[in-house]
Amino acid sequence: MVKVKIWGSLKNFADGNDYISVSGSNFKQVLDDISLKYPGLKPQINRGVSLAINGKIYRESWFIPIDEDSEVVLMPYMQGG
Amino acid sequence: MDQITPKPVKQFKVIGTRPLRPDGIEKVTGKAIYGADLSAPNMLFGLMLRINEPHALIESIDISIAEKLPGVKSIITFKDFIKINPDNKYNETLENCIANEKVLYDGHAVAAVAAINLNIAKKALKSINVKFKKLPFVINIEDAMNKNAPLVAKGKKNENIPDGFSDNVVQYCSFGHGNLEQGFNESDKVIKRTFKTPSVHQGYIEPHACLASMSDDGKADLWCCTQGHYNVRSICSNIFKIDNSQLKVTASEIGGGFGGKTTVFIEPIALALSQKSGRPVKIVMSREEVFKATGPTVSSLVDVKIGMKKNGKISAAKAIIRYEGGAFPNETYELGAQSAFAAYDLKFVKTEAYNVLTNRPAQAAYRAPGAPQSIYAVESVIDELCQYFNHDPLYVRILNAADKGTKSSYGPTFEDIGLKATLEAAKVHSHYTTPLKDNQGRGVACGFWFNFGGNTCVSLNINFDGTVGIVEGNPDIGGSRSSISQIAAEELGISLEKVKTIIADTNSLGHNDVTDGSRVTFSVGLATIKAAKAAKKELCKRAAKLWGIDEEAVIWKDGYAYPAGANAGIQDPLSLEDIAKVSSQTGGPIAGHYEVNAEGAGVSFGVHLVDVETDLETGHTKILRYTVFQDAGKAIHPSYVEGQMQGGSVQGIGWALNEEYIYNNEGKLQNPGFLDYRIPVSSDLPMIDPVILEIPNPGHPYGVRGVGETSIVPPLAAINNAVSRATNIRFTELPLSPPRVLKAILNNL
Numbered sequence: 001m002v003k004v005k006i007w008g009s010l011k012n013f014a015d016g017n018d019y020i021s022v023s024g025s026n027f028k029q030v031l032d033d034i035s036l037k038y039p040g041l042k043p044q045i046n047r048g049v050s051l052a053i054n055g056k057i058y059r060e061s062w063f064i065p066i067d068e069d070s071e072v073v074l075m076p077y078m079q080g081g
Numbered sequence: 082m083d084q085i086t087p088k089p090v091k092q093f094k095v096i097g098t099r100p101l102r103p104d105g106i107e108k109v110t111g112k113a114i115y116g117a118d119l120s121a122p123n124m125l126f127g128l129m130l131r132i133n134e135p136h137a138l139i140e141s142i143d144i145s146i147a148e149k150l151p152g153v154k155s156i157i158t159f160k161d162f163i164k165i166n167p168d169n170k171y172n173e174t175l176e177n178c179i180a181n182e183k184v185l186y187d188g189h190a191v192a193a194v195a196a197i198n199l200n201i202a203k204k205a206l207k208s209i210n211v212k213f214k215k216l217p218f219v220i221n222i223e224d225a226m227n228k229n230a231p232l233v234a235k236g237k238k239n240e241n242i243p244d245g246f247s248d249n250v251v252q253y254c255s256f257g258h259g260n261l262e263q264g265f266n267e268s269d270k271v272i273k274r275t276f277k278t279p280s281v282h283q284g285y286i287e288p289h290a291c292l293a294s295m296s297d298d299g300k301a302d303l304w305c306c307t308q309g310h311y312n313v314r315s316i317c318s319n320i321f322k323i324d325n326s327q328l329k330v331t332a333s334e335i336g337g338g339f340g341g342k343t344t345v346f347i348e349p350i351a352l353a354l355s356q357k358s359g360r361p362v363k364i365v366m367s368r369e370e371v372f373k374a375t376g377p378t379v380s381s382l383v384d385v386k387i388g389m390k391k392n393g394k395i396s397a398a399k400a401i402i403r404y405e406g407g408a409f410p411n412e413t414y415e416l417g418a419q420s421a422f423a424a425y426d427l428k429f430v431k432t433e434a435y436n437v438l439t440n441r442p443a444q445a446a447y448r449a450p451g452a453p454q455s456i457y458a459v460e461s462v463i464d465e466l467c468q469y470f471n472h473d474p475l476y477v478r479i480l481n482a483a484d485k486g487t488k489s490s491y492g493p494t495f496e497d498i499g500l501k502a503t504l505e506a507a508k509v510h511s512h513y514t515t516p517l518k519d520n521q522g523r524g525v526a527c528g529f530w531f532n533f534g535g536n537t538c539v540s541l542n543i544n545f546d547g548t549v550g551i552v553e554g555n556p557d558i559g560g561s562r563s564s565i566s567q568i569a570a571e572e573l574g575i576s577l578e579k580v581k582t583i584i585a586d587t588n589s590l591g592h593n594d595v596t597d598g599s600r601v602t603f604s605v606g607l608a609t610i611k612a613a614k615a616a617k618k619e620l621c622k623r624a625a626k627l628w629g630i631d632e633e634a635v636i637w638k639d640g641y642a643y644p645a646g647a648n649a650g651i652q653d654p655l656s657l658e659d660i661a662k663v664s665s666q667t668g669g670p671i672a673g674h675y676e677v678n679a680e681g682a683g684v685s686f687g688v689h690l691v692d693v694e695t696d697l698e699t700g701h702t703k704i705l706r707y708t709v710f711q712d713a714g715k716a717i718h719p720s721y722v723e724g725q726m727q728g729g730s731v732q733g734i735g736w737a738l739n740e741e742y743i744y745n746n747e748g749k750l751q752n753p754g755f756l757d758y759r760i761p762v763s764s765d766l767p768m769i770d771p772v773i774l775e776i777p778n779p780g781h782p783y784g785v786r787g788v789g790e791t792s793i794v795p796p797l798a799a800i801n802n803a804v805s806r807a808t809n810i811r812f813t814e815l816p817l818s819p820p821r822v823l824k825a826i827l828n829n830l
Contacts, residue, residue: 005492008255052493058680073492076415078533080598081340081446
């Protein structure tokens with residue numbers, strides 16, 4: 001299982017938890033499992049999210065590997081100017 | 082201008098030098114082709130009819146007289162787009178270009194005309210009869226959030242909005258960690274303030290311009306000034322329900338964008354007018370249109386509460402952020418919330434942010450979108466706490482600075498970052514210890530930006546004469562063509578003069594994301610290195626053929642192919658030019674290409690020092706000295722990096738001192754021109770002194786980080802802190818224009 005930190009305003013859709021445990025060994029699998037286990041988070045995931053994996057922010061790389069001991073943080077989709 | 086390289090890094094020959102910019106002569110002699118310079122045979126001129134009301138229901142648009150005028154070739158309204166593709170996913174973007182059922186802000190377009198000349202087009206606009214009913218409007222954040230506020234648009238509200246607000250509050254988020262109450266209880270002093278920043282425009286000198294040619298069967302060519310022509314293609318091909326391949330978009334030279342040219346405003350309109358008339362159509366916005374109908378920044382209302390211990394350690398921090406981005410949900414409120422406290426290592430921290438609709442033009446990105454406003458508020462309160470405890474402001478920032486291993490306020494743990502190095506560099510700089518005189522103040526502030534990579538394609542072609550052409554797909558807004566050429570020359574081991582980089586149209590290269598997010602030198606540079614490596618592999622293969630040895634027995638070094646060792650035999654090295662000259666005979670042209678969705682861009686920090694003098698009789702503030710310290714990663718072309726640091730600072734100075742969108746009581750913009758909307762000019766400024774710190778990004782082969790955005794983040798707070806110290810009055814609203822400062826001085830007497 002991978003432990004994923006979610007941002008504060010999503011806690012209400014994850015039983016009030018700061019962290020959720022999901023299965024998956026890459027970006028896509030982790031996001032798919034979040035949507036499956038926490039349907040309340042699906043609208044946000046559909047709007048766009050990034051994942052910070054061990055401090056690096058990934059926006060779209062589905063097959064970036066994620067280990068069980070990786071630090072994984074769900075973040076809004078990054079944009080710039 | 083200094084360059085500080087704290088750690089030993091790879092030794093370069095071309096990277097880090099300062100060659101003359103390749104586009105310099107064309108630009109200063111007027112030969113460079115910008116959006117408004119474009120023309121085509123039989124071209125028509127397009128103009129848009131804009132309504133000067135902040136909020137109105139469109140009852141009817143009668144074009145019957147206008148379309149009969151001699152010389153008028155096509156007229157369109159939103160209904161024409163509905164006929165083309167009612168379900169396009171960019172309807173919101175389109176609705177910002179041309180109103181659907183309602184006028185949503187002062188200057189919103191409702192119709193467009195194409196005619197054989199501008200005079201006829203203007204006459205046609207006057208002949209269009211628009212009937213509308215004025216609606217109640219809302220301009221300011223506080224009013225818009227109020228439960229009884231006029232509703233700007235229905236159906237925009239997300240599922241997680243707290244109770245107690247109007248439906249103009251459409252999105253909400255929060256970030257942070259730790260028990261805030263505990264942190265504030267541990268504080269020796271807590272300061273809470275509310276800050277306001279106005280909408281400001283990106284202020285690019287070149288107005289939006291495009292030339293479109295579209296036929297009935299949906300084949301189209303579009304030339305425009307943009308930061309991302311592939312994005313223009315994606316939006317327009319979706320709106321017109323045509324294949325990407327049928328719409329070729331070519332980016333012109335760009336006269337400034339700063340985030341404001343990352344979307345479309347006129348391009349779908351020109352395409353529709355062209356399709357309807359069967360002739361090319363050119364649209365060039367006036368300056369007034371640019372101000373009224375293209376994206377300014379969000380305006381903000383931010384509460385910040387910070388607790389500090391006597392020793393200067395921050396014990397807890399909270400911010401409530403409200404950004405309004407006009408009549409459509411803004412894209413920056415989350416970034417503001419994440420950036421606010423990113424510079425600090427905090428045990429107890431929380432940010433909340435609200436996305437608010439008003440009857441103003443839709444916001445567009447502006448350098449580090451969302452970060453300057455929230456960080457302005459945070460850095461101002463930290464400075465006030467420093468004054469309260471009589472602490473040195475750099476000491477306090479160093480004491481609390483985020484570092485490698487810090488759990489950031491927005492979640493992830495930082496890798497190698499350069500904030501402490503920039504703070505230490507500022508502390509030992511001569512600027513920091515220069516004595517100040519009466520009515521002068523020194524301000525300090527930190528800034529932060531994420532940076533990112535994205536989709537990128539590069540094709541590197543070796544010509545028969547040994548020169549190299551690089552084709553990339555990101556409009557050059559900050560010197561990227563030079564930097565990419567330098568990277569290719571470095572990797573291939575040849576002189577820079579042999580390399581030329583151009584920007585391809587959308588049919589000549591795979592998809593490239595927009596030039597934004599400080600991504601280009603990072604991600605296009607990465608792809609260029611990989612493309613050059615692929616070309617080097619092929620060069621070695623050709624040398625092996627010429628020498629009659631295995632290709633594995635050939636190595637590439639400093640622009641030459643060499644036998645790998647004694648077993649490979651003794652051969653005179655072959656230069657890139659030697660191999661290129663006979664490439665037709667050894668297998669054909671040699672090239673390398675690389676396509677990637679680049680990830681791993683490193684975050685960037687900056688620290689700004691500014692000295693100001695405020696005239697107590699007029700309220701005018703003069704910038705006396707300004708120094709920028711920024712963690713830039715490896716500086717490929719230091720002059721361009723310095724230019725980014727200086728340019729962002731100057732824009733931040735304008736934001737802090739003068740720039741603001743001013744609306745009257747009728748919701749109409751009062752200053753849509755550079756005469757009344759004052760950006761800084763050379764005579765307002767000292768030389769901005771940039772100090773580059775080269776802390777390599779571990780996620781890039783050369784250590785490149787993005788540099789284009791961080792520099793606009795600290796100036797708002799740095800100047801606010803300097804003026805507050807010069808006048809002994811704490812300011813909480815920008816701009817610090819002479820009337821505002823003078824009023825505060827007089828009230829304080």
